[in-house]
Amino acid sequence: MNHSNISCPKKFLLTKNNKLRNKQVLVTGGAGFIGSEVVRQLHSLGAKIIVFDNYSSGRKRYINKIPNLVQVKGSVSSPSKVNDVVSKSDYIINLASLPFIPDSFYYPGEFFRVNAEGSINVAMAAIRSKRIKGFVHISTSEVYGTAKTVPMSENHPTLPQSTYAASKLAGERAIFTLHKEHGLPAVIIRPFNSYGPRITQPYIIPEIISQIFHNKNFVKLGNVESSRDFTFVSDTARGIISGLTEDKAIGETINVGSNTSYKMKYLVKEIAKILKQNVEIKIDKKRFRPYDVQKLVCDYKKAKKILNWTPKVSIDEGLTKTVNWMQNNSPDFATPFEGWAKIYRMNL
Numbered sequence: 001m002n003h004s005n006i007s008c009p010k011k012f013l014l015t016k017n018n019k020l021r022n023k024q025v026l027v028t029g030g031a032g033f034i035g036s037e038v039v040r041q042l043h044s045l046g047a048k049i050i051v052f053d054n055y056s057s058g059r060k061r062y063i064n065k066i067p068n069l070v071q072v073k074g075s076v077s078s079p080s081k082v083n084d085v086v087s088k089s090d091y092i093i094n095l096a097s098l099p100f101i102p103d104s105f106y107y108p109g110e111f112f113r114v115n116a117e118g119s120i121n122v123a124m125a126a127i128r129s130k131r132i133k134g135f136v137h138i139s140t141s142e143v144y145g146t147a148k149t150v151p152m153s154e155n156h157p158t159l160p161q162s163t164y165a166a167s168k169l170a171g172e173r174a175i176f177t178l179h180k181e182h183g184l185p186a187v188i189i190r191p192f193n194s195y196g197p198r199i200t201q202p203y204i205i206p207e208i209i210s211q212i213f214h215n216k217n218f219v220k221l222g223n224v225e226s227s228r229d230f231t232f233v234s235d236t237a238r239g240i241i242s243g244l245t246e247d248k249a250i251g252e253t254i255n256v257g258s259n260t261s262y263k264m265k266y267l268v269k270e271i272a273k274i275l276k277q278n279v280e281i282k283i284d285k286k287r288f289r290p291y292d293v294q295k296l297v298c299d300y301k302k303a304k305k306i307l308n309w310t311p312k313v314s315i316d317e318g319l320t321k322t323v324n325w326m327q328n329n330s331p332d333f334a335t336p337f338e339g340w341a342k343i344y345r346m347n348l
Contacts, residue, residue, distance in 0.1 A: 019245045021046035023133075026085055028076055028122060029095035031058025033200045034138070034191070037237040038093060039063050045241070052076075052085045057099065057200040076118030079125070086125035091134045091244050094122050094175075097168065100201045101142070101289065104164035111167040119171035120178070127182045134244040135185050139172040140165065141192040141229070141257065141296050150261075151299035154190070154253050161291045172253070185250045187243040192257030192298045196233030196318060197325035204264060205230070205319070208271050209326050218280040219268055222287030227261040229298045232313035232321070242307040249306050257298020258311045270316070274323050 025042050029035045030051030035058060042049050043066050051063060054075040063069060074081035076096045086092065097115045098104070104111045119137060126132040144152055145159035160166040172188050179186040195205040202210070211219040239256035243249045265281060272279035303309040313321075 018045060020091065020241075022048060023090045024048045024050065024088060025091045025093065025244075026050045026052060026089035027093045027095060028052045029058060029097060030093075031055060031060060031063050031071070032095060032099075033057075033196075033198055034194055034233055034236055034240070035095045036062035036198045037196070037233045038095065038240055039066060039069065041234075041237050041241055043068065047091075050085055050089060052082075053096070059198070059200060062198045075114070076121055077113055079121045082121045083125045083128070086122065086129050086132070089129070090131065092122065092126055092132055092136070093240060093244065094119060094135070094137045095240075096122070097138070097171075098164070100203075101162045101164045104162055104167065105290070108163040108167075111163055112170065115164070115167035116170035116174060120174050123175055123178045123184055123186070127178065127184055133185065134187070134250075135175075136187045136189060136240055136243045137172060137175045138240065139188050139190045139253075140168045141190050141255070141298065142293065143169040143172070143190065144296065146294040147297055150295070150297040151259055152255070152297055153299040154255055154302055161293050162289075176251075176253070179251055187246070187249040187251075188253040189240050189243055190253060190255050191236045191239070192229035192231055192255070192296055194231050194233045194236040196322050197329075198233075199322075199326070199331045204228070205267060205271070205322060206326065206331065208264075208268055209275075209323055212271060212275055212277055212279055213326070217278060218282050220282050220284040220287065221264060221268070222284060222289065223292050223294075224265040224268075224281055224283065225263060225294075226292060227263045227295050227297075229257040229259070229261050229296050230315060230318070231256060231258050231298075231311055232318035235311045235313055238312075239303055239307060239309045242303075242309050246307055252302070252306060254303050254306060255298050255300050256303055256309065257296075257300055258315075259298050259300055260315070261295060261297040262315065267319075270319055271323065274320055 031053040142165035145161045199206045
């Protein structure tokens with residue numbers, strides 16, 4: 001399958017994001033799952049793109065054939081390399097992170113070095129450059145923890161329930177204070193669970209699909225009663241880019257999600273239907289996460305008001321597109337860490 005199949009809704013092309021035409025946009029983590037979709041949409045808008053990625057989970061093949069793109073290998077944990085790419089940029093989308101929650105159980109320090117300290121490195125380089133017109137920092141809905149009220153607005157309490165979520169909250173709070181202290185034109189986006197093509201981690205939807213491919217008639221899962229708000233990756237990326245040139249968004253924290261929550265067992269049923277398989281769920285106690293989030297539901301009213309953003313891709317359409325992509329591609333999930341997380345990945 002051609003990984004360079006680049007498309008963007010015509011309506012999106014006609015928006016004010018044409019301000020990005022011929023502008024230099026730095027995307028940290030741009031070879032990753034969400035990052036590679038962001039890069040495609042930026043290309044459709046006529047931007048010149050620098051991807052800064054250490055490829056710990058991102059894949060060069062996801063972006064190799066995109067024109068007008070420069071790839072720079074490096075980590076946000078390296079201030080000198082960050083300074084170099086930032087100095088060449090007009091806009092920044094900071095997507096670089098360690099993203100897979102089970103890995104954080106075993107390497108909490110590394111998660112804070114990348115997700116918190118790394119974000120500070122990018123922000124400080126942007127402040128020093130004095131030429132950055134827009135800075136979008138990507139956080140996560142995981143900072144909320146389990147829903148206390150639904151849907152969850154940006155005013156919902158932040159009660160992270162994993163080291164990953166704690167590291168992301170630390171990063172976003174640092175970005176916010178740097179905005180206040182130095183005038184960094186920062187927008188914080190909190191995406192809810194994204195899914196779709198060019199997967200880099202064994203998140204729940206690709207995990208279910210992979211298990212059905214392998215086992216045919218059963219899947220092994222942990223907490224099937226938990227529910228999440230799933231947003232197709234093209235919608236997530238569109239929301240992120242919308243924040244890059246919207247002056248009203250500067251200094252704001254904005255949710256991007258679908259306002260609908262689905263249980264894990266529902267996903268199994270729908271994916272099995274797409275694949276025309278009868279699938280049994282087997283509960284595997286080893287797959288239960290400690291201190292797991294039970295429910296996430298996005299309130300995206302703020303995104304609609306400030307960014308004119310709403311989700312476009314339904315769960316049925318999105319799942320079908322994801323299954324089709326996985327049938328034609330073989331995503332290899334990276335294993336950068338040992339411990340339980342490695343065992344988890346190997347047993348997919």
